Amino acid sequence: MKVAIFLRDLGLGGVERCAVLVGEGLAALGFEVTLVLLGGSRNLWQSRIKLVKVVDLSGQWQPLKPWTWLSGWRAARNIVREHDVVIAGTFLLPLYMAYAASMGLGKRVIGWVHGPFFELDAFARMNRVHRAACQFVYRRLKELVFVSNHARNSMARWLEMPPRDTWAVLPNFVDEQQVTPQLVEREMGLALRLLFVGRIAEEKQPHLWLDTLVALNIKGVSAQLTIVGDGPLEAELKKQVQERGLLAQVEFAGRRDNVGDYLAQADVLLLTSNFEGCPLVVLEAMPMGVLIASTNAGGVYELFGERRSDFVVEAATAEALASLIVTQQAQRMKLQNFLIKRADQYSQAHSLQQWSALLRPPSVSQNA
Template identity: 25%
Template sequence: MSKKILFVTDEMTLGGVSRVLNNLLQELGANTSHEIDVLVLHKHGEMLKDIPANIRVIEGSPFFKVIDQPLNQVIKSKNLRLILNKLYLLFLMKTGSIGKKIQAERKKMKLDSYDVEIAFKEGFCTIFVAYGNSRKKINWVHLDYKKQNFSANHMPLMKKVLQLIDENVAVSRVAAKSYQEVFGLKEEVKVIHNVIQEKMIKEKSKQEVPQEYVKLFKGDALTFISVGRLVEQKGYDRLINIHRRLMSEGFDHQIMIIGSGEDEAALRQAIEEFGCQETFKLIGFKENPFAYFKLADCFLLPSRYEGLPTVVFESFICKTPVIATEVAGIEEQLKGDQYGLVTENNEEKFYEAMKNVLVNPSLLTAMRQNLENYHYKNSVIIDQFNQLVEGTYGK
């Protein structure tokens, strides 16, 4: 049965959750009859343009313009109005008064009542949905909350809010179990993996890469690639340390990182201090990262924590093997060493895994051969989503 559905997110900047949302919207638009709107509380970000044209995008009221910005970042802006707005928001969160403010802002926005309202990014979006008037309220979890609890400063509020949520869903089994235990939820957190646009990724992977970048990948040395935001979570700081160590031991190789983020200046400084500018490259945000995958021998995921690293699936579709830290969801992607290697989540073990493939490059050759038969199925995920909104999933 067709439903009127609202997805709620805080922003649409380049990142995993925004891409996951757009992938799901594409698949739902093609395979369901649901009427779907997306509310972006602070309407900005590179991924806005990738929301399907048939999806109505709603902008949050001005009150929510600071929702995705840390207090220190707002203070640096020296914009008094934004600073006061952020402090007011934090005061409402701390005192538990945020519910009434959300209800008032929803009235200003003349937000409709929906059959289903989904907080697609857990945290403030969960609070926003909880204080709405939609018939069914769903909270979507993308992180392992035992590794990183973004609600740590507002636990009483979040526990109260979660009582107003009808269903909690996580992107991996580990993320689901962690969320349930951290918040003491009685009901089981359901698991629905991320949608991946396999056909689109294959088509984009065939596109040409500018020659200036092709040259970076040439040579006899193995080339590793990674794609992600330049933030502490992604572990690129420890990857620089590993690279320096391997190079000093005579293991010639190159590492290319696609992405941008708040830690870019610090990472560039570390690269310069270690003198590895020629072999460790930050090549910035790329509209189509998939075209670069085929130039590399292996994809690296040195993350400190994840919920379900979608980029690993994307790498497999591009026939590129992976070395990944043991984060939530990885065991649901890498079983054995068929497509890649999983390491304990520390710098030493990741170093050992990279050294292993540098000493034995035939390992990567075998993984590439295995990936020739790799396919990702979205049909199961869409069936689970439809069951979720109908209230039959898991029953």
């Protein structure tokens, strides 16, 4: 079976990582997988791509040059003809092209939804034209795949319609190539090592990182914060670090592709987002036994099951996060063991079997 996943490009974002991991996993199971780049030729995943095919159409299709639209559409349509299933890896350009290039061909088209659209649109206020276009396409796609139940319910709210039976939930999974260190008892008296991984942007609420450090200081808890990532608020955040006298407690590591090395050195992962679908960094932290202190950012709470209150605060405040972090230290080993066992439910093998069952109709699976 041939599967094409439409993307903008292959940057270091979570969507791109999901596409590479799922694509490579499906290829190992016998699928022929093609990643189709529409918005740029960037490929930062070459070291992880062994089995999937990458096709760059960004030279033929350029959204700001209308005279390229026809040739780009034809190129995408030729790819659709050659594949059994087309997956729109994200919204906007990949969604539009997957839908437009498949019209009239009778191909199976699936929309892959990584985030909670109702919350995302409420926060970012999507352009009215794009909002209408995305809603138009999503309403007409029979099949959607969501990374969390929260994202599924959020889409239903955004489209003002009940969830369909053909809307599946397939969470992200733990990368098998991730090396997990052996748990050791933490030495007393050492500063807590806090870590944030992601974009330094408004939706991540970076003010909470510094406020949480200050709240821990007030509680007499020594802590260090490492920030892995970059973004539009980086300069402003560095300025605040200096003004608040936190230079000795904060390290800006910049954008990195070796996130696992930083997780291996961390005690607590901070997740302070306004909204999330199924955050990959949490799935990376769980098998390492890294504690998580998170805001109630939608789909993240599903990862912890019945132990939600041990990792998620209901009020997005520094005091709540600091109190949670302090409470966690009293039962560190217990919580670490829970996270490691919980990570088994998000294994790569289990998730890929779900993907395989979704993509292969029962008749195909029985005849294979």
